[in-house]
Amino acid sequence: MPESPLRAQRRAETQRAIQAHAVRLFSERGYDATTVTEVAEAAGVSAMTVYRHFPTKEDLVLVDELGPLVAARVAASAGVRPPVRRIGQALVESATAVTGDRFLLARLQLMISTQALRARHLDNHYVLQQAIVDALGADAGDPFDAEAAASACLAAMHTALVRWAQDDGRSDLAGLVAKALAAAVGDPVRDH
Amino acid sequence: MPESPLRAQRRAETQRAIQAHAVRLFSERGYDATTVTEVAEAAGVSAMTVYRHFPTKEDLVLVDELGPLVAARVAASAGVRPPVRRIGQALVESATAVTGDRFLLARLQLMISTQALRARHLDNHYVLQQAIVDALGADAGDPFDAEAAASACLAAMHTALVRWAQDDGRSDLAGLVAKALAAAVGDPVRDH
DNA sequence: TCATTTGTGTTAGTCACTACCAACTTGGTA
DNA sequence: TACCAAGTTGGTAGTGACTAACACAAATGA
Numbered sequence: 253m254p255e256s257p258l259r260a261q262r263r264a265e266t267q268r269a270i271q272a273h274a275v276r277l278f279s280e281r282g283y284d285a286t287t288v289t290e291v292a293e294a295a296g297v298s299a300m301t302v303y304r305h306f307p308t309k310e311d312l313v314l315v316d317e318l319g320p321l322v323a324a325r326v327a328a329s330a331g332v333r334p335p336v337r338r339i340g341q342a343l344v345e346s347a348t349a350v351t352g353d354r355f356l357l358a359r360l361q362l363m364i365s366t367q368a369l370r371a372r373h374l375d376n377h378y379v380l381q382q383a384i385v386d387a388l389g390a391d392a393g394d395p396f397d398a399e400a401a402a403s404a405c406l407a408a409m410h411t412a413l414v415r416w417a418q419d420d421g422r423s424d425l426a427g428l429v430a431k432a433l434a435a436a437v438g439d440p441v442r443d444h
Numbered sequence: 445m446p447e448s449p450l451r452a453q454r455r456a457e458t459q460r461a462i463q464a465h466a467v468r469l470f471s472e473r474g475y476d477a478t479t480v481t482e483v484a485e486a487a488g489v490s491a492m493t494v495y496r497h498f499p500t501k502e503d504l505v506l507v508d509e510l511g512p513l514v515a516a517r518v519a520a521s522a523g524v525r526p527p528v529r530r531i532g533q534a535l536v537e538s539a540t541a542v543t544g545d546r547f548l549l550a551r552l553q554l555m556i557s558t559q560a561l562r563a564r565h566l567d568n569h570y571v572l573q574q575a576i577v578d579a580l581g582a583d584a585g586d587p588f589d590a591e592a593a594a595s596a597c598l599a600a601m602h603t604a605l606v607r608w609a610q611d612d613g614r615s616d617l618a619g620l621v622a623k624a625l626a627a628a629v630g631d632p633v634r635d636h
Numbered sequence: 637t638c639a640t641t642t643g644t645g646t647t648a649g650t651c652a653c654t655a656c657c658a659a660c661t662t663g664g665t666a
Numbered sequence: 667t668a669c670c671a672a673g674t675t676g677g678t679a680g681t682g683a684c685t686a687a688c689a690c691a692a693a694t695g696a
Contacts, residue, residue, distance in 0.1 A: 259662070259673070266674095287651065298676050299653095309652065336628065370570070371563035378562070396620075397627030400603040404628035407569075407599035411592040428588075435589030436528065436596030437629050451642070451693070458643090479682065490645050491684095501683065 267305045270295045274312040275358055283313075283366040310372045313359050319380045321346040327387035335392045339384055339405040340433045347409070348426040357421040364417050377406045401437075408436040459497045462487045466504040467550055475505075475558040502564045505551050511572045513538040519579035527584045531576060531597040532625045539601070540618040552609040569598045593629075600628035 273294040277286045288309050292299045306312050325342035332338040350356055363369040384402040385395060392398045412428035465486040469478045480501050484491045498504050517534035524530045542548055555561040576594040577587060584590045604620035 262662095263674085288653090289651085300677080301675060303653070304674080307653095367567060371567035374566035374569075375559060375563035377566070394627070396603070396607060396623065400600045400624035400627040403599040403603050404596035407595035408592045411588070411595050415588060431588065432592035435586070435592040454693095455643080480684090481682085492646080493644060495684065496643075499684095 263305075266295070266297065266301070270297065270302055270305055271312055271315075275355070275362065278313065278362050278366075279358055283362060283369060310369055313362050313369055314372055314376065315359075316376055316380070317356070318346055318350060319376070319383060321349055322380065323383040323387045326384050327389070330389065330391075335388055335398055336401045336405060336437045338388065338392075339402055340430075340437065342384075343405060343409045343433065344426050344430050347412070347429040351425045352421075354421070357417060360413060360417045364414055374410070377403065377410070381406060404437060405433060408432040455497075458487070458489065458493070462489065462494055462497055463504055463507075467547070467554065470505065470554050470558075471550055475554060475561060502561055505554050505561055506564055506568065507551075508568055508572070509548070510538055510542060511568070511575065513541060514572065515575040515579045518576050519581070522581065522583075527580055527590055528593045528597060528629045530580065530584075531594055532622075532629065534576075535597060535601045535625065536618050536622050539604070539621040543617045544613075546613070549609060549613045552605060556606055556609050566602070569595065569602070573598060596629060597625060600624040 270291065274286075274291045277291055277294055288302055289299045291312065292302045295302070302312075322339075322342050325345055326338055329338045329341060332341065363373045381399060381402045384406075385392075385398045388398050388402075409429050409432065412425065412432040415428055416423055416425045462483065466478075466483045469483055469486060480494055481491045483504065484494045487494070494504075514531075514534050517537055518530055521530045521533060524533065555565045573591060573594045576598075577584075577590045580590050580594075601621050601624065604617065604624040607620055608615055608617045
């Protein structure tokens with residue numbers, strides 16, 4: 253599958269256009285008050301095309317770019333001792349990487365204010381949790397303990413994300429994540 | 445509003461009948477493969493009646509009896525020192541209270557295996573989280589820290605619930621919750 | 637007994653989403 | 667250049683969750 257470049261580019265363009273119009277309309281009129289047909293019209297395509305690029309309406313907002321970052325950083329931190337600290341450091345570092353992303357902020361604000369999006373977003377933590385457990389490797393002890401640690405760290409990070417979105421992205425995201433983790437699982441940013 | 449007893453009783457009966465048939469059918473055929481109309485027919489009512497008693501199909505499974513228990517126990521534990529320990533103790537105690545509830549177990553297994561239910565269930569943690577923060581009271585320090593601690597503890601408990609449901613309720617739920625909390629936020633069952 | 641409230645059923649409608657089929661465009665090939 | 671295969675799109679019809687509006691029956695309170 254050599255993936256001819258012209259087709260891939262066109263596909264990526266329409267995909268981005270659809271998502272951009274969707275997030276804009278959702279932010280303006282509200283998620284529930286905006287139909288997929290309206291998004292399609294704004295993007296200049298048919299409703300069918302929207303569903304071909306995004307399996308559900310929720311997926312127009314829910315693209316997780318943070319997940320792969322976190323998993324990669326966890327895998328790279330094999331030296332650090334307690335799993336919660338490995339995960340915590342990875343989360344703080346990943347938070348730093350996305351600071352300043354206005355599009356992510358807009359989508360995050362939608363996710364927090366809309367029930368359907370909020371629910372699916374939290375469910376995505378499930379996938380990320382498993383990715384983190386896998387990234388921890390075999391030497392992280394009991395898988396159950398690793399799952400519990402990962403889910404707790406993700407929940408704490410989510411609290412920070414909510415606060416950041418409420419502050420309209422003005423506060424320091426990495427600092428918030430570190431503070432939330434400190435309150436939940438103890439001080440994880442203290443370097444070994 | 446004196447709530448005439450005969451009407452209240454009939455209402456509670458139909459409500460319970462609808463939910464029982466719903467959970468049974470969902471467990472047998474799968475949540476997505478069962479329509480609300482089928483649930484209504486099994487319960488001997490019309491589809492409209494189902495929607496009058498349960499706002500959405502998901503609510504046929506998602507009734508949170510654990511939430512009020514946890515919030516009450518947190519409020520009653522004003523003496524304990526760190527918030528995470530207050531919350532952790534409340535969660536372990538509440539877990540003990542629901543051990544042996546087969547209906548809860550069946551619903552939990554549905555929640556875990558079905559994406560829509562899983563997502564909504566996790567979103568309900570949001571409400572419970574706020575209830576816990578309120579129950580902690582004003583002396584619990586920074587509200588943000590309390591939110592982070594509560595969400596992390598709930599996430600750890602959820603990991604225990606998942607494991608318990610996978611074990612078909614055979615394992616010790618309170619023990620699992622305590623173990624998950626220990627792995628995530630440190631040992632919370634150690635008595636002060 | 638009578639008026640009010642409440643529970644229920646019916647119908648028609650919106651919207652997310654799917655299956656199926658037809659048309660067009662692109663990419664490589666004879 | 668002509669042509670075939672594959673990918674992209676649009677239209678139509680359908681399912682299912684959910685809502686609104688109207689009518690009917692039963693139960694409550696006077």
